[in-house]
Amino acid sequence: MQVFSFTRPLNFMRLKWPAVLLSMLLLVGSLGSFALNGINWGLDFTGGTVIEAGFAQPADLVAVRQTLDGAGYGDAVVQLFGTSRDVLIRIPLRPDIAQAVVGDTVLQALNAQQAEPVTMRRVEFVGPSVGEELKQDGGLAMLAALVGILLYVAMRFEWRLSVGAVAALAHDVILTLGLFSVLQLEFDLTVLAAILALIGYSINDTIVVFDRIRETFRKLRDGSTAEVINTAITSTLNRTVITSLTTILVLVVLFYLGGALIHGFATALLFGIAVGTYSSIYVASAIAEILGISREDMLPPLPIEVDGENGHGQP
Structure with missing residues (x-):
């Protein structure tokens, strides 16, 4: 050709x-x-927590960010993941919060603001080392x-x-x-x-x-x-x-x-x-x-x- x-x-x-x-x-x-x-640098290099959450209805990213800010995670990165009901949350590593409890804390904060339950699809932790x-x-x-x-x-x-x-x-x-x-x-x-x-x-x-x-x-x-x-x-x-x-x-x-x-x-x-x-x-x-x-x-x-x-x- x-x-x-x-x-x-x-x-x-x-x-x-x-x-x-x-x-x-x-x-x-x-x-x-x-x-x-x-x-x-992403969390793969700096360390932190990646959470994939599933919503029953299309997620309002602005409301999700406000909820996380109120829960003490104002530096979280929130974006849609695939569909409008799947949300990916990236939380940088913080020395004052144990990584093991981040997923549960975020899930509780989201469920407190949602009429229908939010499900946790995936939680991944990356350490600083x-x-x-x-x-x-x-x-x-x-x-x-x-x-x-x-x-x-x-x-x-x-x-x-x-x-x-x-x-x-x-x-x-x-x-x-x-x-x-x-x-x-x-x-x-x-x-x-x-x-x-x-x-x-x-x-x-x-x-x-x-x-x-x-x-x-x-x-x-x-x-x-x-x-x-x-x-x-x-x-x-x-x-x-x-x-x-x-x-x-x-x-x-x-x-x-x-x-x-x-x-x-x-x-x-x-x-x-x-x-x-x-x-x-x-x-x-x-x-x-x-x-x-x-x-x-x-x-x-x-x-x-x-x-x-x-x-x-x-x-």
Whole structure:
């Protein structure tokens, strides 16, 4: 299926410096938001109580929040969970209240204000030590993924491409985290899973472009580095657009129909895929060109011929 058909390659590299500047500004903005706002860590990382309550009639979230405020849980996060009769309540960890009694206290407060009984569907507790361990393990998982990709691309292609690939992945991760920091969206385990999935998606897109760059270097013997990269990116544009659009379509459905628990997951991947598609062109490929990638770097090594008489190897 051909979405785009071009008689000549598009000049993507003409905009590499404005794109690099834009990326630098976005990275600085994201890091600045980390310093000022931090990350809105979910209960998976900070510890606390998650309660799923079932109401006989559609729940009034404003009234539920007022009830919890009166019971001493003014910092509780209340949202619908699936249907209008299912409510998810997140209560941060508090040293003055034992977690074991939070569920019963909340249920009693809700039943005191409701004409029909409220049922407790689920209660989960996360301790602070578990949350801190999850935070550290998540950071190590992302770091290990980036290091592994750096080594793979360096061995599979060339070190300049490896630097470009890891720079693009770091770019995607930082900007996605920056979005959650600026908007103060909750960062829980589902968002961490989305970040790890984004790393895999983004490197797959980058590897496809790099493989086409290597093939094009061998075909266009007289072309400049910019011409080769433009030709390679243009030739993969159909594949990139189709893959991105189909993935985004699924994520949009998940965002609107999947329920509140995976809103963060869908948001991270929707934003990350858009940024990842951009970074494969204007971060990974642009950095490789800036570092001086050339045709000679992509050619296979010459075979060594062995002189039968003296046994010396000669190229």
